[in-house]
Amino acid sequence: MSVADATGPLDAAWAVRWMRGTAQVVAENRALLIDLDRAIGDADHGENLDRGFGAVLLKLDGDAPETPAAVLKLVAMTLMSTVGGAAGPLYGTAFLRAATSLGDTGTVDPAGVAGMIAAARDGIVARGKAEVGDKTMVDAWTPASEAAETAAQAGATAPEVLAAAANAAHAGAVATEPLIARKGRASYLGERSAGHQDPGAVSTALILQAAAEAAGGEVA
Amino acid sequence: MSVGLVIVSHSRKIAEGVVELAAQMAPDVVLVAAGGADDGEGRSRIGTSFERVQEGIDKASGGDGVVILTDLGSAVMTAEMVLEFLEPEARDGVRLAEAALVEGAVAAAVQAQGGSSLDEVLRAAENAVVSIRPEELEPFVSHAAAAPGREEARPEGPGAAGSAAGPVATGSFVLPNQMGLHARPAATLATGLLELDAEVTVNGVDGTSVMLLMSLGLGQGRTVDVEASGPDAQAAVDFVAQAVESGFGEPS
Numbered sequence: 001m002s003v004a005d006a007t008g009p010l011d012a013a014w015a016v017r018w019m020r021g022t023a024q025v026v027a028e029n030r031a032l033l034i035d036l037d038r039a040i041g042d043a044d045h046g047e048n049l050d051r052g053f054g055a056v057l058l059k060l061d062g063d064a065p066e067t068p069a070a071v072l073k074l075v076a077m078t079l080m081s082t083v084g085g086a087a088g089p090l091y092g093t094a095f096l097r098a099a100t101s102l103g104d105t106g107t108v109d110p111a112g113v114a115g116m117i118a119a120a121r122d123g124i125v126a127r128g129k130a131e132v133g134d135k136t137m138v139d140a141w142t143p144a145s146e147a148a149e150t151a152a153q154a155g156a157t158a159p160e161v162l163a164a165a166a167n168a169a170h171a172g173a174v175a176t177e178p179l180i181a182r183k184g185r186a187s188y189l190g191e192r193s194a195g196h197q198d199p200g201a202v203s204t205a206l207i208l209q210a211a212a213e214a215a216g217g218e219v220a
Numbered sequence: 221m222s223v224g225l226v227i228v229s230h231s232r233k234i235a236e237g238v239v240e241l242a243a244q245m246a247p248d249v250v251l252v253a254a255g256g257a258d259d260g261e262g263r264s265r266i267g268t269s270f271e272r273v274q275e276g277i278d279k280a281s282g283g284d285g286v287v288i289l290t291d292l293g294s295a296v297m298t299a300e301m302v303l304e305f306l307e308p309e310a311r312d313g314v315r316l317a318e319a320a321l322v323e324g325a326v327a328a329a330v331q332a333q334g335g336s337s338l339d340e341v342l343r344a345a346e347n348a349v350v351s352i353r354p355e356e357l358e359p360f361v362s363h364a365a366a367a368p369g370r371e372e373a374r375p376e377g378p379g380a381a382g383s384a385a386g387p388v389a390t391g392s393f394v395l396p397n398q399m400g401l402h403a404r405p406a407a408t409l410a411t412g413l414l415e416l417d418a419e420v421t422v423n424g425v426d427g428t429s430v431m432l433l434m435s436l437g438l439g440q441g442r443t444v445d446v447e448a449s450g451p452d453a454q455a456a457v458d459f460v461a462q463a464v465e466s467g468f469g470e471p472s
Contacts, residue, residue: 048267051259077270080301084257084267089297092270127297184293 097123163217224280232256
């Protein structure tokens with residue numbers, strides 16, 4: 001997954017690299033996400049996200065927003081009208097809240113990264129009304145937000161903050177495996193939902209991994 | 221113009237079907253289907269679409285407000301997102317109902333057909349969540365049911381004295397039509413009673429609720445017991461008498 005080895009400021013170009021990287025990593029993991037979702041949901045997560053981020057690429061090809069927030073807002077609007085499943089409004093809300101938290105800044109600093117991830121996490125919680133332990137993407141976003149906050153306060157660089165978030169999101173996604181789903185379509189399965197990672201938590205980890213790689217951050 | 225409805229479903233066919241069903245009982249209400257999502261090639265697939273819901277609200281606006289009804293989880297989330305994007309002024313005229321889709325849509329449509337306010341239409345949708353349960357189809361035993369058959373409506377029935385609600389009228393009428401009190405007759409009664417200034421119960425349930433009337437499950441030969449109070453109490457009983465005894469214009 002050599003999405004981008006570029007280093008440099010977290011500017012609009014970084015945000016565009018992030019989204020191109022996300023589209024690539026989602027396409028590469030489309031089958032995995034479909035399989036995970038088939039096990040405990042309706043098997044559409046991989047296809048829906050692949051379609052959504054594919055549409056994002058088309059938008060970015062035609063438009064070049066000037067700030068990171070403008071890129072994320074474009075992503076939010078595109079995902080909301082193309083993804084279709086629950087991931088549409090959830091990721092739409094996440095990117096929209098992230099964009100709002102960034103304001104019109106041209107370059108995102110470490111605290112800005114942590115604030116952006118916290119805003120995204122809070123938006124998802126508000127929209128989906130899920131809590132930690134419900135076996136949802138919240139189980140990846142919450143540790144990611146906490147790790148980003150800790151790293152930023154410890155004086156890490158912006159790419160390091162992103163890498164800390166991505167690693168925590170991966171760990172959070174893996175930790176959803178034994179959980180019993182309490183939200184979404186998977187909750188209809190009850191105890192049968194245990195034994196599989198939550199596809200939304202996995203896709204969250206992939207998205208944050210792409211963010212870190214686009215900034216040159218080291219992801220474990 | 222009445223309150224408009226937007227039906228949001230993962231399936232385009234479900235949304236269109238609910239609109240078709242509700243329209244049968246509410247021909248003057250603006251009902252908009254916002255089902256499915258675009259597959260990127262101009263066709264519809266399973267999902268919900270921000271744009272379709274946004275357009276739906278736009279089309280249903282222009283009357284006394286808009287009530288949105290949704291099916292499963294992400295339809296609710298999509299609708300909530302669209303609401304967040306509305307201008308405050310437009311947002312004030314839109315409600316998102318927590319209701320069962322089919323039952324709520326039918327009840328809301330009938331309520332809107334009667335010219336009710338936004339909040340009344342919302343309440344009709346949300347009170348319709350109890351679906352029809354077969355084991356509860358014949359629970360209503362009232363004084364008149366013990367002696368089935370036509371009774372003359374009486375303007376001052378027993379117990380009317382001292383009622384704060386004004387005049388009281390009652391009556392019992394046997395359903396002559398084959399289909400009994402099914403959806404369309406229930407809508408006829410509910411819509412007509414809504415226009416009268418009276419509290420009306422039919423076999424113990426609110427006579428202005430099409431869902432509750434339907435849930436009575438009254439078939440051919442069963443008795444409709446009406447109790448009305450208020451200024452139009454007699455008119456309400458007369459209206460029910462006329463509607464039932466004509467068999468709602470259906471074959472007997």
